[in-house]
Amino acid sequence: MTLWRLEWLRLVRTRRLVAILGAYLFFGLTGPLTARYLDRILGGIGTEGVRVQLPAPTPADGIAQFTGNASQIGLLVVVLVAASALAFDARREMAVFLRTRVRGAAAVILPAYLVSAAAAVSALTLGTLAAWYETAVLLGGLPVARLLVGLACGALFLAFAVAVTALAAAITRGVAATAGAALAALLALAVADGLxxxxxxxxxxxxxxxTLVRGEPATGLPAGAALTAALTAGALAAAVAVSDRREL
Structure with missing residues (x-):
């Protein structure tokens, strides 16, 4: 059995693939619904006599609800699943079994990385298609080209997040430590972005x-995509280099 098949079977049989797909599909279906009926939801839980009035929702609001949840809870699920696959040194028996059958850490890390990243991108695509459909039914049409470009940007970010998780797994030991370090690094980037x-x-x-479906200019996206691709490759290379020097 190849390591590629091993990673795929581990992803499927442990129901981790279901967790990733389910999370993004749930947010894809409920995001546009929340945007469409948010005024009624708030009115139902508000104080008696207080009327909640919001602007009429637009198609972009449906996508905004989806991306808001996907970039937080969805990302959390992706990092946890990726950490469980990439932190193979956390289990000594597994680490010995894998490292004594390959020439270098790259042969172990790359299958785990690519399978995890592919699962994350597939989940994002499924969730986006669901959000697209629900938005078209409830709120109206979306600019298709801009939506697809946004999907490609989101897929690249998830590939970067899984690469950061791979580097965290090479530096730390344990699934929890790997996930915590990766999430801390991604949070630090988000804080730096906000500041x-x-x-x-x-x-x-x-x-x-x-941003794109709202018709706003894609300022910085080409440069951001290039930087993210470079950082993804750099994180993977660093993960392999650190893992190759690690003592069991």
């Missing part, structure tokens, strides 16, 4: 879909 407003940070790609 500096730099338009080409990787975190901008996570919200690019909303």
């Amino acid at each position: 500096t407003g730099v338009p080409w940070l990787p975190t901008r790609l996570a919200g690019a879909m909303e």
Whole structure:
């Protein structure tokens, strides 16, 4: 059995694939619904006599609800699933079994990375299609080209997030430590984005879909995509280099 098949079977048989797909599909279906009926939801839980009146929702609001949840809870699920696959040194028996059958850590890390990243991108695509359909039914049509570009940006960000998780797994030991370190690094990037407003940070790609469908200019997205791709490759290379030098 190849390591590629091993990673795929582990993803499927442990129901981790179901967790990723289910999370994004849920937000894809409920995001536009929330945007469409938000005024009624708030009115139902408000104080008696207080009337909640919001602007009429637009198609972009449906996508915004989806991307908001996907970039937070969805990303959390992706990092946790990726950490469980990439932190193979956390289980000594598994680490010995794998490392004594390959020439270098790259043969172990790359299958785990690519399978995890592919699962994350597939989940994002499924959730986007669901959000697209629900938005078209409830709120109206969306600019298709901009939506697809936003999807590509989101997919690149998830590939970057899984690469950061791979590097965290090489530096730390344990699934919890790996997930915590990766999430801390991604949170630090988000904070830096909020404080500096730099338009080409990787975190901008996570919200690019909303930005684009609202018709806003894609300022910094090409540079951000190039930087994110470079950082993804660098994180993977660093993960392999650190893992190759690690003692069991």
